[in-house]
Amino acid sequence: MGLTGIQIFKLLPKTNCKECGSPTCLAFAMALAGGKAELDKCPYVSDEAKATLSEASAPPIRGVVIGTGDKAKKVGEELVFYRHEKTFLNPTAIACLVTDAMDDAEVDAKIDNLNNVQFERVGLTLEADLLAVRCVSGDAGKFEALVKKALGATEKGLIIMADDFAALEAGAKAASGKGALLYAATADNCDQVAALAKETGASVVAKGASIEEVADFTGKIVSGGVKDIVIDAGARDIKSMFYNDNQIRRAALKAKNRDLGFPTIDLVCDMTDDPYKEAMLASLAIAKYGAIVVMSDIDKERMLPLFVQRLNIYTDPQRPMVMDEGIYEINKPGPDSPVIITTNFALTYFIVAAEIEASRVPTWLLIMDVEGMSVLTAWSAGKFVADAMAPFVVKSGIRDKINHNKIIIPGYVAQISGEFQEELGSDWEVVIGTREASDIPAFLKAL
Amino acid sequence: MAFSALTEKYSGKMGTLTFGSGDQAITVGGQAAMPFCTFDGEIPNKPIVAMEVYDVVDPEWPAAVVDPFKDVINDPIAWAKKNIDEYGAKAICLQLASTDPNGENKSADYAAELVSKMIEAISVPLVVWGSGNVEKDAEVLSKICEVNEGKNLLIGPAVEENYKKIAAACLGYGHNVVSQSPIDVNMAKQMNILISNLGLPMDKIIMEPSTGALGYGVEYSYSVMERISLAALAQNDEKMQCPITNDLGKECWKAREVKLTEEEEPAFGPDLEKRGVLWEAITGFDMLLAGSNLLIMRNPKAVKLVEECIDELLA
Numbered sequence: 111m112g113l114t115g116i117q118i119f120k121l122l123p124k125t126n127c128k129e130c131g132s133p134t135c136l137a138f139a140m141a142l143a144g145g146k147a148e149l150d151k152c153p154y155v156s157d158e159a160k161a162t163l164s165e166a167s168a169p170p171i172r173g174v175v176i177g178t179g180d181k182a183k184k185v186g187e188e189l190v191f192y193r194h195e196k197t198f199l200n201p202t203a204i205a206c207l208v209t210d211a212m213d214d215a216e217v218d219a220k221i222d223n224l225n226n227v228q229f230e231r232v233g234l235t236l237e238a239d240l241l242a243v244r245c246v247s248g249d250a251g252k253f254e255a256l257v258k259k260a261l262g263a264t265e266k267g268l269i270i271m272a273d274d275f276a277a278l279e280a281g282a283k284a285a286s287g288k289g290a291l292l293y294a295a296t297a298d299n300c301d302q303v304a305a306l307a308k309e310t311g312a313s314v315v316a317k318g319a320s321i322e323e324v325a326d327f328t329g330k331i332v333s334g335g336v337k338d339i340v341i342d343a344g345a346r347d348i349k350s351m352f353y354n355d356n357q358i359r360r361a362a363l364k365a366k367n368r369d370l371g372f373p374t375i376d377l378v379c380d381m382t383d384d385p386y387k388e389a390m391l392a393s394l395a396i397a398k399y400g401a402i403v404v405m406s407d408i409d410k411e412r413m414l415p416l417f418v419q420r421l422n423i424y425t426d427p428q429r430p431m432v433m434d435e436g437i438y439e440i441n442k443p444g445p446d447s448p449v450i451i452t453t454n455f456a457l458t459y460f461i462v463a464a465e466i467e468a469s470r471v472p473t474w475l476l477i478m479d480v481e482g483m484s485v486l487t488a489w490s491a492g493k494f495v496a497d498a499m500a501p502f503v504v505k506s507g508i509r510d511k512i513n514h515n516k517i518i519i520p521g522y523v524a525q526i527s528g529e530f531q532e533e534l535g536s537d538w539e540v541v542i543g544t545r546e547a548s549d550i551p552a553f554l555k556a557l
Numbered sequence: 558m559a560f561s562a563l564t565e566k567y568s569g570k571m572g573t574l575t576f577g578s579g580d581q582a583i584t585v586g587g588q589a590a591m592p593f594c595t596f597d598g599e600i601p602n603k604p605i606v607a608m609e610v611y612d613v614v615d616p617e618w619p620a621a622v623v624d625p626f627k628d629v630i631n632d633p634i635a636w637a638k639k640n641i642d643e644y645g646a647k648a649i650c651l652q653l654a655s656t657d658p659n660g661e662n663k664s665a666d667y668a669a670e671l672v673s674k675m676i677e678a679i680s681v682p683l684v685v686w687g688s689g690n691v692e693k694d695a696e697v698l699s700k701i702c703e704v705n706e707g708k709n710l711l712i713g714p715a716v717e718e719n720y721k722k723i724a725a726a727c728l729g730y731g732h733n734v735v736s737q738s739p740i741d742v743n744m745a746k747q748m749n750i751l752i753s754n755l756g757l758p759m760d761k762i763i764m765e766p767s768t769g770a771l772g773y774g775v776e777y778s779y780s781v782m783e784r785i786s787l788a789a790l791a792q793n794d795e796k797m798q799c800p801i802t803n804d805l806g807k808e809c810w811k812a813r814e815v816k817l818t819e820e821e822e823p824a825f826g827p828d829l830e831k832r833g834v835l836w837e838a839i840t841g842f843d844m845l846l847a848g849s850n851l852l853i854m855r856n857p858k859a860v861k862l863v864e865e866c867i868d869e870l871l872a
Contacts, residue, residue: 192787194780229824231772325560348869352593360563367558386835390862393839397846410826414814415771415835419843422776457774464773464813468617552659 113166115143121159129153171362171371174313174338176240177267178289183239185401186373197426202396205240205269205404207379210247210256221263223408229417232431232456236417238408245272254280261285269293279306286310291340300327304334313338315375320344321357325369339372346381348391355399373401389416396420431456432482437508443472445513448557451476452520453494455484461547469551478502485520496526500533521545565597569793574763574800576711576733577682583648585850586800591786592846593870604845604867606852606860607648607684609806610636612671613655619816621833622855634678641681644857650684651675656697657688665700672701676708684711695719699726706730713737714765724752735802737765740777742784746796762799770808770840779847786848803844806855809837838862
């Protein structure tokens with residue numbers, strides 16, 4: 111990252127010993143610059159050169175892992191501004207806030223939501239990621255008890271939030287070794303908080319009233335031995351949140367500003383009391399560069415749109431979402447229900463399934479693996495064609511579930527109906543369906 | 558390394574489009590920066606939300622988009638007035654669902670008369686949207702243009718198969734056209750070229766790049782729109798400098814995530830209104846963040862949420 115082949119070459123021994131596998135040091139330097147070789151291959155490189163090169167090859171926005179084990183969540187490491195440029199890598203972490211001013215029942219209900227509100231989609235489990243535990247009482251003992259309770263109640267990573275250092279220390283020590291994120295180090299106490307984070311294996315939020323203020327002391331935290339930093343540049347309204355997240359990413363990616371090369375946290379829970387507005391702010395964080403967003407609750411109705419938005423925005427544009435091949439049951443189909451076949455492009459599936467569901471007609475939906483292509487693309491690529499579809503239909507076992515022999519194909523591939531009929535044999539009757547998914551309900555009702 | 562703000566200066570800017578007449582007219586577009594990046598360049602016109610009214614409502618609509626209009630849902634004009642007076646609509650989009658040949662198949666004359674009455678009755682600019690049936694839209698929309706000559710309506714969607722008739726009628730009778738293309742940057746550009754070749758100036762065209770709701774292709778619309786916006790601004794591609802609109806209400810309110818009750822899908826939760834409102838509001842917000850200038854939306858609460866975000870981000 112950043113260094114050219116020639117710049118790297120200057121740091122190498124220039125002996126052309128060939129032990130790295132490259133014919134010359136210059137060739138090796140070029141390979142390094144292109145990301146096609148590892149520096150470890152050179153047995154004679156100096157420690158100084160190693161340090162310079164690893165510094166230069168570190169990602170412009172640091173990756174920070176919060177929590178431990180299966181539920182550990184990584185944020186940061188983003189490389190672009192627009193998802194079409196490459197892809198967004200680590201989806202925005204969604205956190206739920208509890209405080210030591212809440213009664214037990216409220217805390218339990220929120221942690222229960224955090225643990226249990228989840229949705230299955232394209233073979234993934236969509237869920238929230240972190241628990242933010244905040245001290246508002248100023249009482250270190252009370253706060254420590256809440257952190258301990260939280261540790262026992264969820265496996266998700268913790269954000270430990272206290273303005274008072276004694277409380278922060280009590281909470282951090284209770285969560286020592288759990289990869290917590292400490293909130294927050296400020297210009298005044300950053301040395302102290304960095305030492306606490308180092309001692310307890312935690313990462314640190316650098317908090318200031320502005321980007322300028324934060325940029326001034328993240329370097330001190332790094333010098334204190336903590337590289338895992340998250341930035342809160344003080345935004346408490348939508349406009350400054352948009353500005354900060356935008357400018358911090360620009361500083362990291364365009365200006366290569368190491369002092370701002372960290373993921374950001376957006377405390378939308380402190381920006382509004384309206385749950386709808388809070389969801390809008392969270393959706394902004396997801397689309398425009400927030401790495402962690404802290405919300406007041408993880409309720410089903412708000413998380414469904416937010417999790418799906420996050421899934422959509424963070425999907426790799428080069429790799430379409432796909433569904434597993436197989437038989438999908440919609441509206442509880444029975445032996446006399448119709449059978450529709452289409453491809454495993456997730457968008458095709460969702461649109462077709464939604465229309466079938468809306469029709470309320472019980473239907474078997476056969477999803478065929480064509481590497482995530484839409485119907486027409488898969489047909490022109492020779493994947494959604496008669497001699498591939500027929501064996502799939504037979505192998506799927508759908509015939510054992512029905513007492514008729516009709517199979518409905520998408521109207522866009524009407525031209526394959528004859529050949530498909532031939533491949534399937536007289537056992538089956540191929541029916542041409544609609545071209546547009548939106549016409550499916552009328553079609554099914556008229557069957 | 559101290560922080561200094563970085564700004565992006567672009568060689569191009571988005572064109573504008575004005576619809577409606579007199580002092581009620583609204584101008585959209587004209588931005589010299591990516592969405593809400595006021596620190597990069599001027600965003601002279603706020604994105605607008607047009608609230609939709611239907612001339613026939615699908616009985617499958619969820620309660621969250623029936624209840625706010627219960628008393629007026631069979632009268633598109635009263636519905637439009639309610640949207641304006643009670644819900645603060647800045648523009649109205651009349652969805653001519655009844656003209657669909659697979660539905661009530663109402664005539665072009667009926668539609669043209671309804672549009673005339675609507676123009677008489679309301680005090681804000683009007684968008685007129687066909688049923689999406691290619692042949693019927695050509696007939697209905699061109700009739701509407703003719704009967705309502707000079708009213709500077711925004712009319713669509715014109716697609717590759719019917720743009721000649723619709724865009725020609727817009728040109729002939731003084732209206733603006735929605736140029737719709739199937740989620741593809743090059744096809745969006747191609748449609749703009751085809752329509753402007755008919756003689757309609759670029760400031761009478763708005764693009765609809767095909768809108769997917771959350772979970773139903775929103776990411777495709779999102780990236781196509783970001784690419785269009787960058788082509789218009791950074792590459793100064795004149796044929797991409799038409800403002801953008803998104804017809805998203807109808808996409809959002811048919812999603813299963815919005816329609817299914819808790820009994821049908823316990824994971825989704827009991828509050829259908831909250832789910833639906835946010836499905837539409839977040840889809841709308843995503844479209845704005847990707848470059849939309851004009852959203853077509855249905856639920857008043859969702860509209861208000863989106864408008865608040867617009868106002869605060871551009872304050």
